[in-house]
Amino acid sequence: MTTLTTITTAARAALLPVALTIALTAGIPDAAAAGPPDPVLVYTFDADDLAAGTIADSSGNGLHGTLVNGSTAVLVDGAGGGRALDLPGGAAGSSGAYVRLPLDALKGKTDLTVSARVRWDGTTAPWQWIYALGKDTTRYLFTTPYNGDGRLRTAVTSSSAGGEAQVTGYTPLPSGSWKTLTVTLDTGAGRVTTYLDGAAVASAATTVTAAQLIDAATTSAGYIGRSFYPDPLFDGAIDDFRVYGAALSAEQVAAVAGGEVPTPTGLTRAEFDVRTTAGTPPALPAAVRASFSDGYDREIDKITIAPFAQRRG
Numbered sequence: 001m002t003t004l005t006t007i008t009t010a011a012r013a014a015l016l017p018v019a020l021t022i023a024l025t026a027g028i029p030d031a032a033a034a035g036p037p038d039p040v041l042v043y044t045f046d047a048d049d050l051a052a053g054t055i056a057d058s059s060g061n062g063l064h065g066t067l068v069n070g071s072t073a074v075l076v077d078g079a080g081g082g083r084a085l086d087l088p089g090g091a092a093g094s095s096g097a098y099v100r101l102p103l104d105a106l107k108g109k110t111d112l113t114v115s116a117r118v119r120w121d122g123t124t125a126p127w128q129w130i131y132a133l134g135k136d137t138t139r140y141l142f143t144t145p146y147n148g149d150g151r152l153r154t155a156v157t158s159s160s161a162g163g164e165a166q167v168t169g170y171t172p173l174p175s176g177s178w179k180t181l182t183v184t185l186d187t188g189a190g191r192v193t194t195y196l197d198g199a200a201v202a203s204a205a206t207t208v209t210a211a212q213l214i215d216a217a218t219t220s221a222g223y224i225g226r227s228f229y230p231d232p233l234f235d236g237a238i239d240d241f242r243v244y245g246a247a248l249s250a251e252q253v254a255a256v257a258g259g260e261v262p263t264p265t266g267l268t269r270a271e272f273d274v275r276t277t278a279g280t281p282p283a284l285p286a287a288v289r290a291s292f293s294d295g296y297d298r299e300i301d302k303i304t305i306a307p308f309a310q311r312r313g
């Protein structure tokens, strides 16, 4: 990533090329931190009878889901034992199964976390939504494994597509194996963040709250496996689908993901050229691409510049 400050023609004569060395200081979650809050909805799929058309909520809150087109769904081996829900995908409006979520999964919430274990089949019809939280194409939060550019994308909006805050990975969601996808909507921080297997992939600024994803006319909190747009249905398996009425901290996200959280192993670029005028601190990259121990590149935004800058040339 190269960041250039805005400069005037008159200032060009004073340009100083600066090479910056960026030290890797991504936070590694502290396993001893406080545990996550109680979820408001948990679908394990372990004891569901798909013929009955109901997905049981094991949170104790009674927020059971409705399985639609259930004859095309099957139960498969789960991410950690038990069973998982396998959805066939297919074109919008086809007979592929999806789950409708009860309104109370969103009602009265401000912050939000959605987390699921996902085994995407890797079918690259773009814009399959793993989940759709919200009302319709004006108000929603979703994650797709593969957007129009073939990249993992989360977006949130309360003002249609044009108002989306977009969180985009460098590559698609890895397919063919179980991955834990977690998305936090933190209204205090004003951020929406995507995590993969407990490690943040990227985040974006937003002012949208969970309450703004629905309105008085909304009758459902949305779907698992279906978009609000006429996009393809999600093709893959889902397990341990959870909604929290809070924004989990990075440590709590890691705890929910379980297992070994991927750690940064290096930056894909260790030097960044920036330009500034003499006497003016250079504008530094807000985030940089880093490689991680699981082979999935993520954005790191907690960076320090050390030393502040080395002059080059």
Ligand SMILES: [Ca+2]
Pocket: 044, 045, 046, 078, 079, 081, 082, 083, 084, 239, 240
């Ligand atoms: Ca399960």
